[in-house]
Amino acid sequence: MTERLEQPTIEKEDVLFKNYGTHRLSMVRGDGVWLYDDKGSRYLDFTAGIAVCSLGHAHPAVTEAIVRQAQTLIHCSNLYGVPAQLRVAKKLTEESGLGRVLFCNSGAEANEGALKLARRYGTRIRADKTKLISLPGAFHGRTFGALSVTPKPAYQAGFLPLLPDCASPPSLADVLQEIDARTAACIVEVIQGEGGVHPIPVSFLRDLQAKLREHQALLIVDEVQTGIGRTGEMFAFLQASLQPDILTLAKGLGNGVPVGAIVARQEVADVFDAGSHGTTFGGNPLAMAVVEAVLEVVSEPAFLKHVRELGEVLRAALEERFTNVTGRGLMWGFDVPIDAKEFVRLAEENGCLLTAVGPTRVRAVPPLILDKQHVDEFARCMDSILALPQVTVPARRQ
Ligand SMILES: Cc1ncc(COP(=O)(O)O)c(C=O)c1O
Known part of the structure; x- marks a missing residue:
């Protein structure tokens, strides 16, 4: 020995x-x-x-999916098709009522992509339609874009200047006031998780959706924390009868295997054409096998x-x-x-x-x-x- x-x-x-x-x-x-x-x-x-x-x-279903997929193929990048992405995307579009899915690796990355998507969509309507609005108490992640719509001084300290043209008004009423023809999107959590588990009033969310539509601005619903069954529905926005233009997911999607997703209306998703956004790992076969296993259990x-x-x-x-x-x-x-x-x-x-x-x-x-x-x-x-x-x-x- x-x-x-x-x-x-x-x-x-x-x-x-x-x-x-x-x-x-x-x-x-x-x-x-x-x-x-x-x-x-x-x-x-x-x-x-x-x-x-x-x-x-x-969880046995997650463990089995990881073991099976690790023995088959972990990663090949988006240079090639990954068949499981199609099955997972179909499931997510069916559950959300939205048209298209783009996979990534984390919540911040999903929001980062959503903000880019909103600006690209907005600037096709008019060149200065770039303003991104967030709510008081919001948390959307730590990357520069996500941090720019996370109005917490302690998190932003030392990282200024952040993205230009981001507004985080001090009250919900001010958020509605802030929306105008230059607004590309407003990003919201239906229940603010990191902010203290505060549900946003449904009446406000409906007013917000109406005002955004009036100005051809997008509603981004960040369900990184609330999504995939956490609130007792597949997505929390369903309980508020909202119709997001863009939905972001991560956390519960992979049960611990890093994965995120941007889900969007087809017309919005289509402004990302070939080469306009991407990620090396997003939607790789290992992550997709796990998400498939998770969705099978949670969607029951x-x-x-x-x-x-x-x-x-x-x-x-x-x-x-x-x-x-x-x-x-x-x-x-x-x-x-x-x-x-x-x-x-x-x-x-x-x-x-x-x-x-x-x-x-x-x-x-x-x-x-x-x-x-x-x-x-x-x-x-x-x-x-x-x-x-x-x-x-x-x-x-x-
Ligand atoms: C609502 C929400 N959005 C975004 C994020 C950021 O996700 P990640 O830590 O995976 O980047 C979080 C993380 O707590 C979150 O709760």
Whole structure:
């Protein structure tokens, strides 16, 4: 037997950028709704890799698709046709009512492509139809274009100047005012995820759609976080009866395998002609095999019904314990009585993973395969935290 040499410990600070801050936990294995760290501790995962692993960890259909495709063909680039792209695109167009699909690799890249598409479409109507509008509290990604429509000073600091001709008015009423003949598009999330899980009022979304149409401007619906079943429908825009011109997807599409998509009305999609946009990896056979497997599971009516039902069970558990509970399906935000980051730390200590999305705001986006038992387990964990002396706020003591 060969002697195993002791490997020197590699410190994160010595090899990685500092942008993700300090990690308290390092994950090495996942199984369904559970994640396991390198010390062998188990956590109920209410982050799902930031609303990505909708079918949970190590889902057999996803694993089987990866193994099968890895043994066949992982990548060949868009120099060649990828037959599975056609099947996935057909499914996405059927589900969305939109006409054409372009695959990419992430949410930011999908939005980047959507913004380019909107400008190209707009400038064919008139040369100065270039203005891109976003909503207060929006999050669309970290690349330059996506960041230009993400009006968060902390994210933009040090990266100025961003894209010219982007407007992020301070209120929803101001957004409607901003739309004019020069507007190429407005980009919206039906429920703002990173902004704190805030649903945008449906009446506003309908007014927005009408005003954009009046000015031949496009509605881009960013469903990078809400799409693929997260809110209990395949897409959240269906619940608001919207008709997007462009829809962007990523996260839940690949259950953890990086993939994104731009879905658009045919007339809009057609302004990208041969050579006008592209990506090396987008829509490669490995990603497509996984997306096909994911869509087969998620598009089952019984699966989406399960998301809606469990969503109501989780909502009830949250409303019993917290204030300002907002969201839909299995995407919820709630206010906590202490600093959100500290609350998340305490949740980790008690075996449950959550994310902080505001100073006192926390988000729960568990895998969609969650069952009632897991919600009970989550509720027990929350009760343990709420019983801690440092968490008990004066109002609760009375
Ligand atoms: C609504 C929305 N759009 C875009 C993005 C960016 O996606 P990615 O991190 O894959 O670039 C996110 C990520 O959280 C998101 O929630």
